[in-house]
Amino acid sequence: MEQVSTYLPGILLAYSAFLLGIISPGPNILAVMGTSLSAGRREGVALASGVAFGSLTWATLTVLGLSAVLATYASALTAIKIAGGCYLLWLAYKSFKAAGTDGVIAADQMEGERISRSGYALRGYVIQMTNPKAALAWIAIVSLGMQQQAPLWVGAVIIAGTFALSLLIHVLYAILFSSPAAIRTYSKARRSIQTGLGCFFAFAGAKLIFSRT
Template identity: 90%
Template sequence: MDQLSSYLPGILLAYSAFLLGIISPGPNILAVMGTSLSAGRKEGIALATGVAVGSLTWATLTVLGLSAVLATYASALTAIKIAGGFYLLWLAYKSFKAARADSVIAADEPQGERISRSGYILRGYLIQMTNPKAALSWIAIVALGMQQGAPLWVGAVIIAGTFVLSLLIHVTYAILFSSPAAIRTYAKARRTIQMALGCFFAFAGAKLIFSRT
């Protein structure tokens, strides 16, 4: 129980960073929106499932990779946290910049012939796995939750929790954004959401950079 209470704040912070990160539309969210609008709700849910499995893959690779590095080079955690912290600060800057922009959400389904639902799952997986920013994002998220000498179960909890969150959030997007009215509603709240994201990423980035453990 003492172990759980020791690592729980970091785990919850990692969950929060991941959850807020997927609120802001990126390639995966826009693909889910566009697919639900143009191909249908079930197809959007299939794509969302593929994205969630991609998140699971990235989380597993990152946790195992960081665990292997830390087992050999304990001091590497400091460098990883600093790198992750600066990445989160960059995300904060991007969020504040997006809040000031006049652009609106554009949700477009990837072009091509209509495909099967299993094809949409694969497409969602590939969208997530080929995102060039995914590795840096996951390093920052995992670094928030893993302290020096953290047991492997902490990484497992982060992996399981982020997968559940990814599946729930992306499927929710697929269901909600199967109607154009939902996107218009989201667009109205865009500035507030981006400002809130910027504040959180700035806080989490500073916490990583100045953390001693």
């Protein structure tokens, strides 16, 4: 139990960073919204599932990669945390900037011929895996939960938890945002959401940069 209590705060912080990160619409969220609007709710859920499995892949690769690096170069943890912290501070800046601008959320309509649900799932996976910012985002998230000499179960818990959150949240987006009215309601709360995200990312980024372990 003592070992669990040692790593639990970092794991929960990693979960929080991931959860709040997917609240702010990016290419994957907009694709889920657009698919639900244009192709239907079930197709949106299929694409959301593909995005979630993309998150699972990124989380697994990041945890295994960081574990291998830290096993060989323990001092690398400091550099990794500084890099992850700087990325979170950049996200804070982007969130505060977005909160100060006008505009509404515009869901991307998925063009082209109608495809099978497995095709939508594959499309969601590709969207998530080809996101150029995903690697930095996952390094930041995993760094919040991984400490020096952390046991393997910590990485496994981070992987399992973020996958469950990704699947749940993206499927909820597919279900809730299958109507234009839902997107308009979300847009009205955009500034408050972005401000809250900015505050959290600033806190998490500073914590990563100035943490000693």
